Amino acid sequence: MRADVDLDLRWLRSFVAVADHGGFQQAALELRLSQPTVSGHLKALERSVGRPLIDRRTRPVALTPAGKVFIRHARLVLGEVAAGVRRLRNQNGGPHRGTVVIGTYPSASAGYLPHLTRLARGLHPGVEIRLEEMSGGEMEAAAEAGRLDVFLRQAEPPLSRRRYGGELLWRERFLIAIPPGHPWAADVDRPIDPEELVHERLIMTGQFQAESLLGHPFWRDLGRYPEVPHRVRHPQSLLALVELGSDPGLTTELPVALFAGAGVVFRPIAHPAAVRDVYANWPLSRSLSGPAKSIVDLMLTHPTPPALSGRAVFDGPISPE
Known part of the structure; x- marks a missing residue:
């Protein structure tokens, strides 16, 4: 060639x-x-x-x-060209003017980014934030192609820190959403024994193969994973299925605080790794633009979704990994 x-x-x-x-x-x-x-x-x-x-x-x-x-x-190549065009457009007015495209997922879109956008309008009125909802794998590809400046993603499966910068924003516990009448709904004050989960059907959110669950420290420690009868995109869908008497579902604190309906019981899991860590990430193949850096700095100053700031869903600390 x-x-x-x-x-x-x-x-x-x-x-x-x-x-x-x-x-x-x-x-x-x-x-x-x-x-x-x-x-x-x-x-x-x-x-x-x-x-x-x-x-x-x-x-x-x-x-x-x-x-x-x-x-x-x-x-x-595509990422560098897109970043170069965006940087030239953002130069009109300095580092605090321009557009920042953030990759996200449904509960962060509803529970965190509206709060961040409101703060940005007050502190950086020249910066426009645009959101793109997609799966974790799609975010990586979009960031490499220059379509995203920053993306919010859970820590598992882990990103290559040689290719992506990242900062922890918040941690939330896994919760089991339990339909009315299910045996697990009777003892709401006791965390669920993890061994009980692997023998139960659990609805989950996300696009994945069930065996890939073993990539998360929680399931990897158990060495097994449950049957997953339904994989849905949105936590509202999961909670609606549970509320209507379907199987229990695995979710986390933020969507429960945002979307929980009447009749569903929630219990945490008695395991220190039953948590979701949410990171802000960006590709290291190019430097963050001035506006993007301003938004990342704002995220690090205000890293917690308002619905979780007081841990209104469940009291008590989250166990470390």
């Missing part, structure tokens, strides 16, 4: 989108292009680099060995 090969940024965007979505149709929808256009971009890119990057024989399509090597560089 020639070292001076010319590459079109549109080819790289199509390549990354196909890799992220596992298919050409989904990538075309995200990029607002036709499927043949996305396919043409991939073919042109592969001709330029001299290697196939996508294995089209699999469903969903997968990266070839060369594609796995190249996609990291493609993300970095």
Whole structure:
């Protein structure tokens, strides 16, 4: 391959989108292009680099060995270009003017970021905050591609601290949401024995394979995980299912403080690792812009969601890991 090969940024965007979505149709929808256009971009890119990057024989399509090597560089190029454009736009008025895009998940969107946005309007009126809800894996890809400046994510599975900076914002306990009439609802003052959980069906939030739960210190310590009958995106969905008499659900303190309905009983778990640590993260492949640094500093000054500031859901300290 020639070292001076010319590459079109549109080819790289199509390549990354196909890799992220596992298919050409989904990538075309995200990029607002036709499927043949996305396919043409991939073919042109592969001709330029001299290697196939996508294995089209699999469903969903997968990266070839060369594609796995190249996609990291493609993300970095796109991220640097996006960061450069944003930095130039943000220079009008100095470090406290510009746009900061924050990746987030539903309970943080509802319970923390409105509070942070209100504070930012008062302290940094020239900074506009934009939110993008997505899964943890999507946040990493979006941050590398320059679509996010900062993202909020639980600490498990852990991020590479060689690739991402991060600061702990808050810790919240796991809670078991119990439907009315369930045997666990009878003894609300006693934390649940972790061994009881592995024999029960538990509704959970998030997109994951059940065996990946063993990556969290809590489940890893138990060495087993429960059956997961429903995986939902939003904590409101989990609590609604529990309230209607479905299985118990695993949640945390913040969504309970925000969304809990009548009739559901909540009990903590008797294990020190049954917690969620929430971090603010950012890619180390580029420097934080002035506006982004201002928002991160504001997060560190005000790291706790208002609903958790007094631990109104459950009294008592959270056990350390």
